[in-house]
Amino acid sequence: MSEFPHVLPTYNRAPLSFARGEGAWAIIGDGTRYLDLGAGIAVNVLGHAHPDLVATLTEQASRIWHVSNLYRIPEQERLADLLVAHSFADTVFFTNSGTEAAELAIKMARKYFHQTGQPERVEILTFEGAFHGRSTGAIAAAGSEKMVKGFGPLMPGFRQLPWGDLAALKAALSDQSCAVMLEPIQGEGGIRPLDDADLKEIRQLCDETGTLLILDEVQCGMGRTGRLFAHEYAGITPDIMMVAKGIGGGFPLGAVLATQDAAAGMIAGTHGSTYGGNPLACAVGARVMEIVAEPAFLSEVNRKGGLLRQKLEGLVAAHPDIFEAVRGQGLMLGLKCRIAPGEMVKAGYDQQILTVAAADDTLRLLPPLNITDDEIAEAVDRLDRAAASLNG
Missing domain, CATH: 3.40.640.10 (Type I PLP-dependent aspartate aminotransferase-like (Major domain))
Structure with a gap:
């Protein structure tokens, strides 16, 4: 009889373990970098290891x-x-x-x-x-x-x-x-x-x-x-x-x-x-x-959300057997899928991109709010390759 897990098995965890992070990237021990469009389920609004937050936490921890x-x-x-x-x-x-x-x-x-x-x-x-x-x-x-x-x-x-x-x-x-x-x-x-x-x-x-x-x-x-x-x-x-x-x-x-x-x-x-x-x-x-809360920061979230949505609309058009529609606002976007979204999540792992499944056959995209334009383009390229692998 196998020993019961020391960590209560209430999660179906992916076979990934991240050693560190930088901005929109989560990095496993061997250095492989994953583009993180989950952000810890909408938590890491400023990405991984943001220098201002690291400095603030360190300074407070010393007091x-x-x-x-x-x-x-x-x-x-x-x-x-x-x-x-x-x-x-x-x-x-x-x-x-x-x-x-x-x-x-x-x-x-x-x-x-x-x-x-x-x-x-x-x-x-x-x-x-x-x-x-x-x-x-x-x-x-x-x-x-x-x-x-x-x-x-x-x-x-x-x-x-x-x-x-x-x-x-x-x-x-x-x-x-x-x-x-x-x-x-x-x-x-x-x-x-x-x-x-x-x-x-x-x-x-x-x-x-x-x-x-x-x-x-x-x-x-x-x-x-x-x-x-x-x-x-x-x-x-x-x-x-x-x-x-x-x-x-x-x-x-x-x-x-x-x-x-x-x-x-x-x-x-x-x-x-x-x-x-x-x-x-x-x-x-x-x-x-x-x-x-800075107006300029929020304006950038709006702009980046529009950019990501535009690229995702193209992705839906390119893979009509996989995706049905894009919905959401800003950088809280979902791809309504024609397949189980968990399949896209797993296909994304092979392309080193992290996404989050949700109900109603939806793939959640919740990147850090300070994701760059280049990273948005790279993210959609990786999603495109993941979808193509499922089409194939």
């Missing part, structure tokens, strides 16, 4: 790592100031991950109605195809069989609606409704953007019914779409928003942003985190914010 939230943390306060200055929010709570951010968002919304004398308002409406994390609360919110099977009983108080079905949403909103929770662009669900007009209508429906709007920008936020946050394109603001992934540039960090009103119930003792908002994470996060 102090952890004190807990029993004390003031200047680095945390600085990052909160930056997030508030560049968003709708009045206040921020720091977590270690997107999943933790989802848990607080759920608690905050329900606490709001308890605080305002409407404790019966606990139901949170979500959309099919959503992904909000792997905790028991987050899987109950998403509700897909793949995530919930075998983990019951599930946390009650969630109702899943068909993706983008505003008629169903309007019918579901009631005096029991607490919040609508959604991703402006579904990531794990297959790079499925919600139309700006639909997002505006959802905001209006929430306003009309006194329901909170929670946006999950864990994957689509932090400049990935060419705006700091994806909802900005629709000209609306949420009441509560989850961010993570790119906010730490590779260092584990997440946050919940909220208006003063939505956060009013979260008084001392209602939530906490031992590691959340530690000096190391927040020092790095502040440097990421300083770089990514």
Whole structure:
């Protein structure tokens, strides 16, 4: 009998191990370089080993790592100031991950109605195809069989609606409704953007019914779409928003942003985190914010996103048996495939390019936001060769 793996076998890992990284490149021990269009699943917004982040982390590590939230943390306060200055929010709570951010968002919304004398308002409406994390609360919110099977009983108080079905949403909103929770662009669900007009209508429906709007920008936020946050394109603001992934540039960090009103119930003792908002994470996060929130940087993300999309449209036309369409925004793009996307991921390994599969037969392309034009051209050439190998 074989010994059970010392690392719990919950992942189907690729047979690759990277020793170091440089910008958009991940490098294995023998020096072979892979062009990284996954960026650690939209995490490494400034690529691997960005010199500013290395310097910031090293400098902070030489001073102090952890004190807990029993004390003031200047680095945390600085990052909160930056997030508030560049968003709708009045206040921020720091977590270690997107999943933790989802848990607080759920608690905050329900606490709001308890605080305002409407404790019966606990139901949170979500959309099919959503992904909000792997905790028991987050899987109950998403509700897909793949995530919930075998983990019951599930946390009650969630109702899943068909993706983008505003008629169903309007019918579901009631005096029991607490919040609508959604991703402006579904990531794990297959790079499925919600139309700006639909997002505006959802905001209006929430306003009309006194329901909170929670946006999950864990994957689509932090400049990935060419705006700091994806909802900005629709000209609306949420009441509560989850961010993570790119906010730490590779260092584990997440946050919940909220208006003063939505956060009013979260008084001392209602939530906490031992590691959340530690000096190391927040020092790095502040440097990421300083770089990514710059209008010139975001303008470049938009331009590069347009360049990549144009080249991908050509790729789809060249391989109609493999690809169906391109969708997404900025540098959060998906190739809708006519084959299982995992086949393209594996074919990409032979061409030394890294991509990420998603639901709805979609191949995710989530490169570092500072990828160069030459690297974009090289990436599409490698995808072309990978697709050709499957055609052959």
